Amino acid sequence: MTGVPISWFLTLSAVLFALGVAGFVFRRNIITVFMSIELMLNAVNLSFITFSYQLKQVDGHIFTFVVMVVAAAEAAVGLAIILTIFKNRATLNIDQIDSMKN
């Protein structure tokens, strides 16, 4: 029985991470930028699980679990920050949120 090569999973993970980086750089809506970060975290989780399979150890699953917890906490705080920004400035465009630039 032929299985799926490990490298295919790692390639998928790398491709998803690169797409997340592209979204992070190109998009101008702050919520979409935030979703690109979640996409990158998911890509990293996939490679953790893949290496865990290759080494036949459960440690990668623990790392993934911790990443999920951090992502949930980050989403809660980040979306609260976005709400506050929208309340104060009435915009979601990151080009207009530049008060710390100068």
Add this chain to the structure above:
Amino acid sequence: MDVILFLVFAIIAVVCAINVVVQTHPISSAISLIGVMGSLAVLYLLLGAEFIAAAQVIVYAGAVMVLFIFVIMLLNAGEETRHGRSIMVQLLGVPLLIGLLGLLAYFVQRLFPRSDSVHFGGFTGGTALAIGRALFTTYLLQFEVTSILILIAIVGAIVLARKELD
């Protein structure tokens, strides 16, 4: 069978991920992101990580994305306004990105030659029993730290998003 399963869900994941990046409306991006997370959960099952697959569906596709969609609807976020990009960026951006992805795939394939192959049932250590045992013995301190982190995040979110009391 495993190869077909992998290819189907990998293609769904990549197409949904591209959709996340190219859609102009944030709600379409959010729905596509749920597609990515769901197909990744299937791939986790293929890799023998049943607990993580369940957690992925419940925590990511459930809780986190509901939070996202709730905020998008609360803020009434509309289409992203397109502003002028130079003709160079519009012409070269997509081919360069595809080139980068191809290069990335090539190097990963070079780094990991066919050392091992994944088939369903090849690793059965990802059950809730095994993960719970590791979490409450070897990684007990980290587990406690994550609970403190969640507590701080809850308090922080409430402080940031509450109405100012005068």
